[in-house]
Amino acid sequence: MSSDASCAPGRRTLLVFCDSLSYYGPTGGLPSDDPRIWPNIVAAQLDWDLELIGRIGWTSRDVWWAATQDPRSWAALPRAGAVIFATSGMDSLPSPLPTALRELIRYVRPPWVRRWVRDGYGWVQPRLSPVARAALPPHLTVEYLEMTRAAIDFNRPGIPVVASLPSVHIAPTYGMAHHGRPGTVAALSRWACEHDVPLVDLKAAVAEHVMSGRGNPDGIHWNFEAHEAVAELMLKGLAEAGVALPDSHG
Helix, strand or coil, rough: CCCCCCCCCCCCCEEEEECCHHHHHCEEEECCCCCCCHHHHHHHHHEEEEEECCCCCCCCHHHHHHHHHCHHHHHHHHHHEEEEEEHHHHHHHHCCCCCCHHHHHHHHCCCHHHHHHHHHHHHHHHHHHHHHHHCCCCHHHHHHHHHHHHHHHCCCCCCCCCEEECCCCCCHHHHCCCCCCHHHHHHHHHHHHCCCCCCCEEHHHHHHHHCCCCCCCCCCCCCCCHHHHHHHHHHHHHHHHCCCHHHHCC
């Protein structure tokens, strides 16, 4: 999904590449202009426009493709005041099938075969997730993020960039498993240190809500209190990256 809101001339834009965590609330997906999700909370605090580019299940590899192939990102970048990579959560989740094969399920024909395959994978995933590898190996997560960061910096030298560490979950669809998170966190932390990219730890913002069952009933997406907590950390990350915040945020 991407924001369709028109941007006033001369206004800066917050360019956010994300997965569904950034635009889902306690009952499901929301339009990109919903004021309760963290990207809009941050943009409102900055008095900027928002360009939200993302989709459910996106990994850092999808961010690379979006940044280089989606014309909305090309249009947003010249007026962007900062860029946020709000992914890595899906990267670290277990995937019994390689991502490319899993995503091909939607193209299976005829429809009854697709439904059979989809239902079969839905049965297998929670059972094999505790022993499955992460959807994207940590070294590939940082490889794609660095390619994207470098490409953006080539076009907009010195533009502030913020990235994020994976959230946490208690999702039955993944068998409550998240053993890929430590490796992804370690790889991202090394990459961020090497390139002076501030990191927002989504776990620090949302764990209290998610792990207590007060988020979305699916066990992975957030309530609006968690979105507010993420927004506060994102603003701190942007300040660390060099973005001047309103006086109320120091």
